[in-house]
Amino acid sequence: MTVTNKSFIKKTILYNNHICLGAKMVNYSGFYMPLQYNSSLAEHMSVRNSAGIFDVSHMGKFILKGKNSEKLIQYLTTNDLSTVKIGQAQYTCFINNIGGIIDDLVIYKISYHEFLLIVNASNIEKNKKWINDHIKKYKYDDLKLIDTSLEYSLLAIQGPLSLFYAQKLTDIFLDKISFYHFQIGKFSGIKDVLISRTGYTGSKGIEIYVSNKNAEKIWNDILKMDKDQILPCGIASRNSLRLEMGYRLYGQDIFETITPIEAHLSWIVKFNKEFIAKKILQKQKKEGTYQKFISFVIEDKNKIPRKGYLFIDENNINIGHVTSGVYSPVLKKGIGLGYLINHNKRNSVFILIRKKKIPIQIVKLPFIKVSN
Structure with missing residues (x-):
C-alpha cells in the first residue's frame, strides 16, 4: 500500500530505536518500518543460524469478547476453531461471499469467550468492518x-538460539510451550505478557504481545544480551x-479474488462446519x-x-505469473511462488x-527444512 502524504504514515512505538540502529525506513502497509539495518543477508542468516528480533507492531490486534465470539468466528473463517483449546493459537482466513480471502490471520484463544486476532496491517479497517457488520447482522x-x-506492540524473536536467550528473561519454560500455543506471564520483569510459539520465519522462536509502554524495554x-548472535x-x-x-x-500471493483452495491452503478449510461460501x-x-498455486x-x-x-510454455504462450520471488540465502538460488492457468x-x-x-x-513446500 502506497501512501503519498507522509503525515498519514504511522510509526510503531520503536520507530526511534530503529533510527538509532541505522535502519533504512520505508513505508510498508501504511507504517514506517525498517527495511534493513545493515545487511538483509546477514539478518536472514542470523535467524537461520542464531537469532534475530523483529518489530512487527504494525500488525492489527483485535480482541473479540462475548459468549457468541466463537460462533461468529467459526462462521467467518474456514478453519475449525472448536478444536482450539485455551492457550492455543490457530492459523486461518476470513473469506468473502464468493470464497475469496479477505485476510489470513492467527487467532489466540484467551478464554472460552475471548479471542485475540492478529491480522495484516493493510487490512485492519476492512477486517474491523467485516466483523462488526456481521455482529450487527x-x-x-x-x-x-x-x-x-x-x-x-508485537515483537518476534526467531532463530535456533531464540529460546535460549529469551529464557533468561522469563520464568516460563519456553521449550515446554508447544508450537502454536502460548502462555501469559512475566517477561523481562513485565507482567501479563503474552508469549506464543509462533512466527513468520519457520525457524524456532516466539512472538511477544505487550503494551506499547513496555515494548522498548523488552x-x-x-538486543543487549549478545550483539554478535542476536541481530x-x-x-x-x-x-x-x-x-x-x-x-x-497477503496482497501478493493471496487476495480477495483468490480462494484458499486455489492458494493451496486446503488444510485450513474444514468442511465439517458451516462457514461463508x-x-x-x-x-x-x-x-x-x-x-x-505453485512453488x-x-x-x-x-x-x-x-x-x-x-510464466510461459514451450510455445511462448503466457500461462501465469509470479506473485513472490527472491534469492534464497540458504539454497543460494532463486525461489518463488505464483499461479498457473489451466495447469492440467x-x-x-x-x-x-x-x-x-x-x-x-x-x-x-517448504523450500528448506528447519526446526521449530
Whole structure:
C-alpha cells in the first residue's frame, strides 16, 4: 500500500530505536518500518543460524469478547476453531461471499469467550468492518470488538538460539510451550505478557504481545544480551525468510479474488462446519480450479524471479505469473511462488526474465527444512 502524504504514515512505538540502529525506513502497509539495518543477508542468516528480533507492531490486534465470539468466528473463517483449546493459537482466513480471502490471520484463544486476532496491517479497517457488520447482522449484542492495534506492540524473536536467550528473561519454560500455543506471564520483569510459539520465519522462536509502554524495554533487553548472535531484522529479511518456507503474503500471493483452495491452503478449510461460501469451496475442492498455486526454483543461480514475471510454455504462450520471488540465502538460488492457468494442460513451464526463457523446477513446500 502506497501512501503519498507522509503525515498519514504511522510509526510503531520503536520507530526511534530503529533510527538509532541505522535502519533504512520505508513505508510498508501504511507504517514506517525498517527495511534493513545493515545487511538483509546477514539478518536472514542470523535467524537461520542464531537469532534475530523483529518489530512487527504494525500488525492489527483485535480482541473479540462475548459468549457468541466463537460462533461468529467459526462462521467467518474456514478453519475449525472448536478444536482450539485455551492457550492455543490457530492459523486461518476470513473469506468473502464468493470464497475469496479477505485476510489470513492467527487467532489466540484467551478464554472460552475471548479471542485475540492478529491480522495484516493493510487490512485492519476492512477486517474491523467485516466483523462488526456481521455482529450487527446477527444481532450479537453480547459481542464487543476492541481494536488494540495502536496500543500494543508485537515483537518476534526467531532463530535456533531464540529460546535460549529469551529464557533468561522469563520464568516460563519456553521449550515446554508447544508450537502454536502460548502462555501469559512475566517477561523481562513485565507482567501479563503474552508469549506464543509462533512466527513468520519457520525457524524456532516466539512472538511477544505487550503494551506499547513496555515494548522498548523488552526490545533493548533482548538486543543487549549478545550483539554478535542476536541481530535486529527488517522486513527485507522477513520476506526472504517467509519465502523459504512458502508462507503466503497477503496482497501478493493471496487476495480477495483468490480462494484458499486455489492458494493451496486446503488444510485450513474444514468442511465439517458451516462457514461463508462453503459450497463454493466444496465445489472447487471436488472439481479442481482454473488456476493453480505453485512453488518453484530456478537452477541458474544468476536468475532471480520477481513479482509480476510471466510464466510461459514451450510455445511462448503466457500461462501465469509470479506473485513472490527472491534469492534464497540458504539454497543460494532463486525461489518463488505464483499461479498457473489451466495447469492440467501444461507440460514444461518457463519463466520470462529480461526477455529470456528460463526453465523452472516446480517443487513442494517448504523450500528448506528447519526446526521449530
